Amino acid sequence: xxxxxxxxxxxxxxxxxxxxxxxxxxxxxxxxxxxxxxxxxxxxxxxxxxxxxxxxxxxxxxxxxxxxxxxxxxxxxxxxxxxxxxxxxxxxxxxxxxxxxxxxxxxxxxxxxxxxxxxxxxxxxxxxxxxxxxxxxxxxxxxxxxxxxxxxxxxxxxxxxxxxxxxxxxxxxxxxxxxxxxxxxxxxxxxxxxxxxxxxxxxxxxxxxxxxxxxxxxxxxxxxxxxxxxxxxxxxxxxxxxxxxxxx
Numbered sequence: 001x002x003x004x005x006x007x008x009x010x011x012x013x014x015x016x017x018x019x020x021x022x023x024x025x026x027x028x029x030x031x032x033x034x035x036x037x038x039x040x041x042x043x044x045x046x047x048x049x050x051x052x053x054x055x056x057x058x059x060x061x062x063x064x065x066x067x068x069x070x071x072x073x074x075x076x077x078x079x080x081x082x083x084x085x086x087x088x089x090x091x092x093x094x095x096x097x098x099x100x101x102x103x104x105x106x107x108x109x110x111x112x113x114x115x116x117x118x119x120x121x122x123x124x125x126x127x128x129x130x131x132x133x134x135x136x137x138x139x140x141x142x143x144x145x146x147x148x149x150x151x152x153x154x155x156x157x158x159x160x161x162x163x164x165x166x167x168x169x170x171x172x173x174x175x176x177x178x179x180x181x182x183x184x185x186x187x188x189x190x191x192x193x194x195x196x197x198x199x200x201x202x203x204x205x206x207x208x209x210x211x212x213x214x215x216x217x218x219x220x221x222x223x224x225x226x227x228x229x230x231x232x233x234x235x236x237x238x239x240x241x242x243x244x245x246x247x248x
Contacts, residue, residue, distance in 0.1 A: 034131035036188035065092035110152035148189025
């Protein structure tokens with residue numbers, strides 16, 4: 001597998017995402033590759049930004065965006081822990097880094113963005129198979145550092161199930177599934193960087209384990225990636241706190 005990240009100009013509100021894709025990826029996109037795009041530049045192009053006025057403002061935005069949240073006072077470091085689009089993430093993914101004085105939210109509809117980007121690139125470059133992932137970074141419990149996560153994907157099967165298949169000694173596996181979308185995001189994000197690398201785009205090639213498909217993911221496929229708190233293996237921890245929500 002090869003992962004190549006691409007340096008772009010500084011993306012600012014008002015920029016056209018598709019022109020950016022054409023400018024920096026036109027010669028690089030090939031059949032059976034996966035295009036990774038950071039959620040941040042999609043949000044900036046959508047003007048999903050808010051001029052920074054106060055730290056409290058970030059909390060207000062996060063409460064509106066998140067499905068559920070824990071107030072800052074629950075956390076010894078003063079972080080707001082949230083669940084946004086089924087992902088455990090700080091501050092609903094809202095971030096000020098590389099925002100030039102703005103808080104940058106997640107795209108309005110990341111899945112719709114992934115589908116549109118894929119459809120555009122398929123037609124523009126006359127491809128048969130292409131994957132797209134919208135990436136961000138997240139913390140993992142009991143581990144320092146962030147890793148990439150796919151907040152949306154399109155063009156391939158996001159999960160590979162090993163359930164009821166034998167291991168090398170013939171033992172049938174009971175619960176194992178590989179998350180292809182998040183694994184690709186982790187590989188892309190480490191190449192794109194977290195600081196001033198200015199590489200919000202990446203292409204993943206020669207990944208033989210990807211099962212491409214012609215259509216955008218169905219609702220059933222999207223739902224299969226999510227686990228309710230009650231069914232999660234860490235439910236005893238997740239249910240031990242009182243999550244709050246401004247959502248109906």
